[in-house]
Amino acid sequence: MNLIFRLLYTLLFSRFRSKVGAMDECLTPYRCWPTDLDVLRHINNGVYFSMQDLARVDYMIRMGAMPKMNANGWYPVVVSERMRFKKSIKPFQKFQISTKLAYWDEKYTYIEHKFIVNGEPVAFGMIRARFLKKSGGLVTTEELINLVGVTSERPPLSDHLKAWIEAEDRHLEAVVPAKK
Helix, strand or coil: CCCHHHHHHHHHHHHHCCCCCCCCCEEEEEECCHHHECCCCCECHHHHHHHHHHHHHHHHHHCCHHHHHHHHCEEEEEEEEEEEECCCCCCCCEEEEEEEEEEECCCCEEEEEEEEECCEEEEEEEEEEEEEECCCCEECHHHHHHHHCCCCCCCCCCHHHHHHHHHHHHHHHHHCCCCC
């Protein structure tokens, strides 16, 4: 986590912001600071991933999941992620990150992020995550969904997410051959 002051701010103040449900969109406000910039004076591409991490922390705190996960000794790990850029975010510009649970299957949860400037999405991210137990082993998505209080059905799998999942699976099979 290279954004330590933003992390501390998130940990201190997210609990005082409006609550969200597990299936709700969570909007987290930010401003682009000079430390976020690359040589072209817009947010560095790697900073987008770190900011998504912070937005997910805000989301988990505001939905009340963080203390429950800590009590169970569970923690999330990102398995894969992708980013798509439409427009740059400039110095001192205000923006929001929209975080939403997009889908889950038997192994993974999929979280969608949108970076929004003046109501317009300017970058899009998606992560594939697993939850692990500090005692060892995996948290099933059923256990996770029950813990965070999802009462609705799983969202439909969008065509673009399905294509990304299939591409990720094919890529993994190509670089890590199955054991015989």
